[in-house]
Amino acid sequence: MRMVDLINKKKNGEFLSGEEINYIVRGYTEGQIPDYQMSAFLMAVCLKGMNREEISSLTSAFVDSGERVDLSQIEGVKVDKHSSGGVGDKVSIALIPICACIGIPVAKMSGRGLGHTGGTIDKLEAIPGFKTSLSRDEFISNVNRYKMAIVGQSPSLTPADKKIYALRDVTATVDSIPLIASSIMSKKIAAGADAIVLDVKVGSGAFMKSLPHARELASTMVDIGKSLGRKTVAIITDMSQPLGYEVGNANEVREVISLLKGEGAEDLTVTTLTIASYMAVLGGAFTDFDTAYRAAADILKSGRAVDKLKEFVTIQGGRAETIDNPGMLSQAEFHIAIESVRQGYVSSIDAESIGVSSMLLGAGRRSKEDGIDYSAGITMLKKIGDKVDKGERLCILHTNMEDTKQAEEKARNSFCLSSSAPAPIKHIHEVIQ
Template identity: 45%
Template sequence: MSAVEPFDVVDLIRTKRDRGELGTEQINWMIDAYTRGYIADEQMAAMTMAIFLNGMGRSEIRDLTLAMIASGETMNFDSLSKPTTDKHSTGGVGDKITLPLAPLVASFGVAVPQLSGRGLGHTGGTLDKLESIPGWRADLTNEEFFSQLESVGSVICAAGASLAPADKKLYALRDITGTVEAIPLIASSIMSKKIAEGTAALVLDVKFGSGAFLQDPARSRELAETMVRLGTDAGVSTVALLTNMNVPLGLAIGNANEVRESVEVLAGGGPADVIELTIALAREMLALAGQPDADVESALRDGRAMDTWRAMITAQGGDPDAALPTARETHVVTAPRSGVLVEQQALPFGIAAWRLGAGRARKRDPVQHASGIDLHAKPGDTVTAGQPLFTLSADEPERFARALESLEGSWRIGDEGDEVLTGGPLIADRIGS
C-alpha cells in the first residue's frame, strides 16, 4: 500500500495561479515529488507557467532554492588548506572570462572550484572551449577534483549529476515550455547549484543587452539582486557585477579562437574589454577570499597566472603547447566604405557563430571547435574601405550563407561624430555588500 502524499499538486498549482504564496513544506514536497516522478511533467509545466506569470516572494524563492539543493548531494571544502571562491556568468557572446580568470585568482593561493557546462544556443559553453585543447578532459573523479584544487588551485570541469538533480529535471522542462526567463526559476536554478557546490564566496557576472540571456537591464538587475540575497541567506558571501553584453566581448567568438584569446590575456595582452572584466571579477573574488589589496595586474604581467593555467590544463590531461584546431574554410567581410564602426550587435554575431558550428541546437549535438568569428574592429574604431571587419571560419563552407544572413543589419559604419551604439560602459554596477 502506497504512502499518502501530504499535498495535492493541483491545489498548489491553483494557489500560484491565483497569486497565492506557497509555504515551505509545500515547496519541499513539490520539488521532492517532482524529482521522484510523482508529479508529472505536465503538472510541473503548469506550475512553472504560474510562477512565470505571477512571480514568487523572497521566502518562496529561498525555499525553492533550498529544496533543489536538498534533492542531491552537497560538496564541502573544509579539508582544503586554502579559501574557496567561485564565479558564475549568465552567459553572452564571446564570454570566455572563466578561462583566464580561474588561474589568475588561483595564482594568489585561493582555490577556484569552477563547475561549468556546455553551451546551448548562441552562448558558448566553457567546457566546449576547453575541449578544443588536445587531450583535455572535463570529467574528473572527486579525488582528482580535490587533489587538483589543493595542488594547482583552479579546476574547471563538468558538474556531477548528483548536485541539485531537481534543477536538471526542472531546467529541461522550462526549456520546452517557454518559462526559462522566469526570474525566480533562473535564480533558484543558478544558486541551487552554486550553493550545493560548497564554495565560501561567489561573484556573479549578470549580463544585460543584445547578447544577454535577459536583455532588459532592469530585469538583469532584479535577477542579480535576487541571487545576491539567496547567496547571502545561505551563508555564501555573494557579490554581483552588472555587465554590458550589447557588443561581443573581446575579438573572438567560438571555441578554439576564444582559448587563443584567453591565452593572450594570460600572457599580458589581449583585448581591453576582456582584460577589464577579468581584472574586475578577479578583484571581487580575491576580496571575498580575504585579499582585498591583491595586485591582480602584476600576476598577468609576471607570468604567475600563465603558470597556473598551464598547470591546470596539464593536470586535466591537456597539452598547453599543442596547436589548437583551425577551420578548413574562411570568409572575410570587408568595410564597404570608410568611416567609423558605430554598431556591432552581440546577438546576431552569437547566432552567426552558432550557425557556423560553434554552438549546438540540441544538447546531444557536437560542436565544431574550429568554427567561429574573429572580429577585426570594434565600435568606435575608424575603418577604411576594403579593410577586413570580421572573418567567419567553418569546416563546411555551405554554412557561410546562413551565418551571413543572421548578420544582416547587425553592424553599421557611420561618419565621424555619429553616436557609437555600445549601450554604455562595460561594467554598469556592483550589487552586494
C-alpha cells in the same frame, strides 16, 4: 496537500510556505505530480512572481533533490564564479590561473555549452590532451597543491532543477526571474562553494537585454546567496557586443593566452580583472577591491598568469607547449571576410546574431547531442565605436563547412553603422553586494 490547491493559491498571488514548495519539487521529481500540473504552476509563477522567502525555499528544494559536493577537504575559502552567458565569454578560463596566483583555491565544476559556442569545458577540451574527468581525490589534491582544478558538472547535482528546466523550455516559462535565479543559485550552492561571484551579462548578446532586468536578477541571486549563508557579489557586465575579439572554442583559448600575457582586449581585460578582484576579496586574500585589482593586474604584467595556465594544462593532462605555441590549436580550412558596404562608425553590434552565426559555422550546438568543431568561430575586427571605410573587413568567419551563406548573412547584418561615433561602452555597469 493537493497540487491543484497550490496552483490555485499561486494563481491568486498568495505566498507558498517552504513546506508547500518542497512538496511541489519533491512530488514532481519523483513522478507523483504530472507535467500538466507542474506546467500550470510554472506559468502561475511567471505571472504572479515569488517573494524572496519563496525563492530561497525553491533554491533549497532544488539543492536537496540531489547530491551536494563536499569541498571541506580543500584548504581556504572556496570561491565560485558563474556567468549568465554571453558571446565570446571566455572569462572563466582566464580566472583560474589568475586566482590561483593570488592564492584563492578554484575548485570549479562547469558544464558544456548549448547555443553560440561550447561551454568552459568544451573550450578547454580544444587544448590537445586536456581532460575534464578527474577522480574526487585528484580534484581535491590538485586544488590543495596547485590551487586549481576543473571537472565536468555532475549529473547528480540538482536533478529537480534539470527536470523542471526541461519543462520550462517547452512551456514558455523560461523568462521568470524567480525561476532563473533559483536554477542558477541551486547549482552553485550544491557545488560546495563558500562564496559566489556572479557575472550577470546585459545587452544584445545576453539573456537580460535591459539594465533593470539584469539588476533585478542580480539582486535576487545575491539575496538567495546571503539567505543560504554564502557570501555573494553580483557584477553586471556589458554584453552589447561580443566580449573580446574571438568567438569559438580554440579561438577563445588563443585569446585567453594573449590576455594572460597582458595583451588582452580592453573589455575582456577589465571584466576579467574586476571579477578576479571580487573573488580575491571574498576569498580573504585582500580586504578591498582596489588593492586586489592592482595585484591581479600586476600578475598579468609579470607573466605569472600565463605560466600558471601552462601548469593548469599540464596537471589536467594537456600539452603545455600549446600555450607557448597557440598555432597547435585546431584551425579551420576556410576563412571568409565580411566587408562593410559603406563608410561610418560601428554604432551597435547584435551580439546574439554573431553568436548564432558562430554556431552555424560549427562552433556551437543546436541540440545537446551535437558535436562541436573546435576550429570554427568568428574573429571580430571592428567593435562599437570603431571607424570603418567602405570595403573594410568587419569580421572573419572560420569554418570547415562549404555552405556558409546563412552564417555570412547573420554576421553581416549584425553590424549597424552611423555617421558619427557612439558614446563609449561601459564595461562594468554595476556591482551588487
